[in-house]
Amino acid sequence: MKHDDRIERALEGLLPDEDWQALQAEIVRDPELRAAYVDRVWLHSHLRAERETLVELLDEPTPIRRWPVAAWAAAAAACVTLVASALFLRSKPTVATLVQAENCKWAGSDLPTAVDSKLSAGTLALVEGIATLKFKSGATVTIEAPTKLEIHDAMHCRLLEGSVVAEVPESAHGFTIDTQDMKVKDLGTRFGLTAGSAGNSQVHVFEGEVEIGGLPGGEPKRLKQGKGLNVTSGNTTAGQEPTRGQQKQESGGWTAIPTSFGRGKDGYARRGDGGAPMGTHPLIMVKHSDIEAGRKNERRGFITFDVSQAATRNVGEAQIVLDPEPSGFGFSALVPDSRFAVYGIADESLDAWNEAEMRWDSMPACTDEGPVPAQVRRLAEFWIPRGGSGGPLTVRSDALAEFVRQDTNGLVTFIVVRETGESDPSGLVHAFASKEHPSARPPTLRAK
Amino acid sequence: MDDLPPNSDEMTEAYLRLLTQHDRWLATYVYSLVPRAADADDILQEVKVTMWKQFAKFELGSNFRAWARKIATNQILNYRRAVQRHPSAQLEESFIEAVAAEIDRRADGLDHRAEALRHCLHKLPEAHRKIIVWRYYEDCGIEEIAAKSQRSAEAVYQLLSRIRGMLNDCVSRELAAQP
Numbered sequence: 088m089k090h091d092d093r094i095e096r097a098l099e100g101l102l103p104d105e106d107w108q109a110l111q112a113e114i115v116r117d118p119e120l121r122a123a124y125v126d127r128v129w130l131h132s133h134l135r136a137e138r139e140t141l142v143e144l145l146d147e148p149t150p151i152r153r154w155p156v157a158a159w160a161a162a163a164a165a166c167v168t169l170v171a172s173a174l175f176l177r178s179k180p181t182v183a184t185l186v187q188a189e190n191c192k193w194a195g196s197d198l199p200t201a202v203d204s205k206l207s208a209g210t211l212a213l214v215e216g217i218a219t220l221k222f223k224s225g226a227t228v229t230i231e232a233p234t235k236l237e238i239h240d241a242m243h244c245r246l247l248e249g250s251v252v253a254e255v256p257e258s259a260h261g262f263t264i265d266t267q268d269m270k271v272k273d274l275g276t277r278f279g280l281t282a283g284s285a286g287n288s289q290v291h292v293f294e295g296e297v298e299i300g301g302l303p304g305g306e307p308k309r310l311k312q313g314k315g316l317n318v319t320s321g322n323t324t325a326g327q328e329p330t331r332g333q334q335k336q337e338s339g340g341w342t343a344i345p346t347s348f349g350r351g352k353d354g355y356a357r358r359g360d361g362g363a364p365m366g367t368h369p370l371i372m373v374k375h376s377d378i379e380a381g382r383k384n385e386r387r388g389f390i391t392f393d394v395s396q397a398a399t400r401n402v403g404e405a406q407i408v409l410d411p412e413p414s415g416f417g418f419s420a421l422v423p424d425s426r427f428a429v430y431g432i433a434d435e436s437l438d439a440w441n442e443a444e445m446r447w448d449s450m451p452a453c454t455d456e457g458p459v460p461a462q463v464r465r466l467a468e469f470w471i472p473r474g475g476s477g478g479p480l481t482v483r484s485d486a487l488a489e490f491v492r493q494d495t496n497g498l499v500t501f502i503v504v505r506e507t508g509e510s511d512p513s514g515l516v517h518a519f520a521s522k523e524h525p526s527a528r529p530p531t532l533r534a535k
Numbered sequence: 536m537d538d539l540p541p542n543s544d545e546m547t548e549a550y551l552r553l554l555t556q557h558d559r560w561l562a563t564y565v566y567s568l569v570p571r572a573a574d575a576d577d578i579l580q581e582v583k584v585t586m587w588k589q590f591a592k593f594e595l596g597s598n599f600r601a602w603a604r605k606i607a608t609n610q611i612l613n614y615r616r617a618v619q620r621h622p623s624a625q626l627e628e629s630f631i632e633a634v635a636a637e638i639d640r641r642a643d644g645l646d647h648r649a650e651a652l653r654h655c656l657h658k659l660p661e662a663h664r665k666i667i668v669w670r671y672y673e674d675c676g677i678e679e680i681a682a683k684s685q686r687s688a689e690a691v692y693q694l695l696s697r698i699r700g701m702l703n704d705c706v707s708r709e710l711a712a713q714p
Binding site: 092095096097098099100101107108111112114115121122124125126127128129130131132133134135136137138139141142209210237247525526 | 559560562563564565566567570571576577580617626627629630633634637638641645648649652656667668670671672674677692695696699700702703706707
């Protein structure tokens with residue numbers, strides 16, 4: 088059997104990237120090395136997978152908690168949510184309890200969540216609603232959909248994306264929540280924390296004080312009541328150039344056209360953009376604020392579909408499908424159920440807006456105040472409830488179909504604005520996946 | 536949206552039974568394909584969610600592991616494609632495919648290796664068992680074990696690597712001894 092120290096080093100993450108890549112290439116080429124690698128990696132992975140039973144090795148009478156299958160299946164049948172969450176957390180000690188769940192939907196399930204579920208270390212993915220977790224340390228964490236939270240232990244969790252509000256009593260001082268960009272350690276307070284699916288973390292202290300670590304500068308920072316801090320992950324401000332999408336025929340006679348098809352484009356503009364275009368961001372962010380302090384954060388989305396290959400003249404029904412994603416900015420608790428409007432740009436010469444260059448002062452068919460009535464038509468409105476809508480949103484109306492039918496130049500452009508304001512300048516910024524988003528679905532026009 | 540979760544209690548129970556039965560094996564499989572990913576457990580969870588969504592298409596009584604292997608491999612490739620965009624992504628893809636094919640080819644043999652491992656663990660001297668427990672049960676990294684055992688990180692690595700080498704040799708011997 089061929090022995091290679093590089094394999095062992097690779098398994099521990101000790102092999103420099105270039106050596107790891109060289110090793111990977113050799114493993115692909117060399118069957119003998121591949122066999123040796125599989126022996127080692129299987130052994131290592133098996134020990135990882137069997138971790139719970141390994142403690143027996145030390146002859147310690149540590150009981151291993153495990154649900155019998157039948158009870159487990161019955162519980163899950165009563166609440167399929169367990170399939171998505173608690174099921175994968177079994178047989179580890181309980182660190183928190185789900186004490187409240189308002190209109191919750193969890194990933195992989197469309198049934199309501201069982202309140203009082205015991206949670207151990209693992210990941211929770213809330214797609215819709217607002218849920219409250221009480222940790223054994225006494226800390227209470229409220230999560231607002233869409234959010235992915237990784238629970239580590241009673242004093243520590245990690246916010247993968249979405250937003251949370253934590254209330255921490257004295258017994259749990261030191262309770263810590265990490266994001267990709269920072270580590271927030273509580274010093275007796277109530278604070279909110281958000282993390283975007285494409286980078287950006289924002290913390291806001293409602294009461295008391297927190298300590299922020301893991302910042303790019305290295306030095307921890309203290310933040311007091313009323314203060315906030317915003318960290319933008321440097322590598323995620325611009326999205327990836329997407330692979331070009333396809334126009335697709337779907338069942339029921341629908342034609343689906345994503346913004347990634349042909350000359351399609353999408354982006355947004357922010358009033359306080361300082362002249363920087365946002366057209367290639369992976370998210371289309373939309374926000375409205377009537378509060379002076381929130382005015383600079385006003386954002387409008389712009390979406391153009393290439394309909395040149397579709398028979399627009401015969402369109403009887405039309406829909407725009409948007410995929411909501413966490414923006415990493417703001418708290419939905421501070422924004423009520425929100426109404427959005429979709430405008431179509433009637434002046435076809437404005438379809439030529441440039442995604443890479445559009446700024447607040449060069450938005451098509453808009454002034455600072457909003458869409459210019461003479462150049463646009465209000466086609467539809469839609470609502471996103473507080474706590475999110477869960478899954479893709481479909482916007483449809485007769486006016487939308489009529490607008491698509493009247494196209495003459497093969498491009499249709501829409502403006503998406505939020506009409507509902509906020510009660511605090513830290514209110515939620517809504518966001519939808521753009522064609523630059525690495526995993527979510529781009530805006531799509533469906534017509535038949 | 537063609538893969539909505541199946542929705543009867545019976546299906547749920549069937550799925551949970553199969554998953555419980557093969558849970559550790561599935562974890563081993565996923566970890567083996569992404570050994571260096573810090574988010575291997577997230578990937579594993581995504582795989583289970585995807586399996587659940589597609590469970591309606593699984594034919595009860597057919598080979599669950601073969602079905603799960605296919606879904607897991609696809610899911611891992613998709614996931615890696617989504618998060619990884621540097622030039623080595625292509626290499627990583629062919630690497631994952633090659634390793635998955637090797638595991639598929641040796642499916643039964645690897646099962647026997649896993650069984651034999653149990654035996655071999657108990658044969659380890661106590662000091663070595665302790666290192667294994669730290670590394671895997673408590674999920675400590677090399678640095679943490681170094682701090683706990685007052686050794687240098689390199690010394691811990693050497694020791695851990697030797698222990699795994701001994702386990703690997705022991706497993707091979709046990710299998711060779713079997714008829």
